[in-house]
Amino acid sequence: MKPKDRDFVETVEGHLFCVVGYLHPPEGYTAYLKYVPAPVGKWGRGEARYTRTLPFYHVSQVENTYSYLRENYPKYLIDCPVRGFTVSYVPRPSVRRYYRPRKVLREIMARGAVDPLEEKLLRLAGLLTDESGVRGLGVTGSILTGIHNPDFSDIDLTVYGAGPSRRLKDAVLRLRNEGDRVQPPTRQEIESWCRERISKFPLTVDELRRVAETRWNYGFYTGTYFSVHPTRADREITEAYGDNTYRRVGEVSGSATVADASESMFLPAFYRVEDAALPGGVEAERLVSYEGLYGGVFAEGDRVEFRGALEKVEGKNPGHQVVVGGAGSPAGYIRWA
Structure with missing residues (x-):
């Protein structure tokens, strides 16, 4: 069974990470830190208490956890060769329990x-x-x-x-x-x-x-x-880690027409778009949102405006995409035009 978005991982130290998306290195799980053990906390089981590291899910809040991990548990950060930036992740030897x-x-x-x-x-x-x-x-x-x-x-x-x-x-x-x-x-x-x-x-x-x-x-x-x-x-997880590489080109704004929203219900949400001409003659084939706010709300035929990080994709599915809400991305958005 493949790791899936919203599974949870408990580390040997008792930290609870939420699995993100479906792109995971073979030696571990891409995930963000959500709950940490604490002397006093509103969440708990038995004698153990927990506090939340994220008051709400937002890329800025996820990135705030990186400072804590970098100072205390650097093994839970990885410079991802596929994505081209740092993400939090849990290596398999550090997993105490995997929650499905x-x-x-x-x-x-x-x-x-x-x-x-x-x-x-x-x-x-x-x-x-x-x-x-x-x-x-x-x-x-x-x-x-x-x-x-x-x-x-x-x-x-x-x-x-x-x-x-x-x-x-x-x-x-x-x-x-x-x-x-x-x-x-x-x-x-x-x-x-x-x-x-x-x-x-x-x-x-x-x-x-x-x-x-x-x-x-x-x-x-x-x-x-x-x-x-x-x-x-x-059966719907068709991309394996390393099939493609993603590299940030810059920050872009633009507009496009949604051609296919069938994969927008998932996280990350994928919208295949048309007429998304960007500066320099680059055409983006899809909008990708790691921010759940924009998932499953736009329909085929909708004209949308967007701002996000332009990524060049190389590998099995080459092209360009605009990412909203990913780690290290600008304060992006997708909205109706």
Whole structure:
């Protein structure tokens, strides 16, 4: 089974890393540090307590963890020869436990819930399975690693494969529209969501509001926030580490037409674009977003504006792409033109 986005890795020191994407060196896992052991913390299991290193997922927050790792655990940083810049990663010999979302959800189903949040998880997973016909969901985040706090933790689900993800999307939207078993965010919650992000993303309030109203993969179940994260199935992970190399050329801005958004539900999100002429006559074939905010919101035919890092791709799939939200990239964006 291949490593997948939103799996978790626990190191021998007890640090919890979240796996990112699908491009991993054979000797380890590309991942960002999310929870660290601490004398006092809001998350925990047994006697162990944890604090979060990221108040929210954003490239600037991920890069802030590099300073901590560089000073204390430099073995968890690697100058990636494929990507051409430094990323955090966990080498296999440093792995105490590897957490797989589907396996852990099956274990919770088998033993039964031990707290109210796990009870909600099982009911919600059952509801979504019944409504969509999709089996084999997983759970990620703090529940996956067993450090969740029923008083405030969310429910973060995973679904595997493009087809099952689309069926689950239809079910979530239908349930949100019905509004009795699953609720969409209220207008006040959307406005609060926009205010929280206006200082973090180079978008206007109106642009953020449109993103919030377009996103399908979140809602509330009996008062608890939940999210759904489409994840590639093994057969959909077609690029092996080293098949291509990626080198930053510079920062670019431009506009393009979305030609194919079928892989935008995953992280990183891929949008194949047309008419993306850039300075110097370079044409970019796709937009790539490591920022989940831009995943799954733009559709075929949409005209979008973007700013990000231009990368030259060499190898099995040569060309150019514009990356938004990747490590070391500028404060980029994708927005409707």
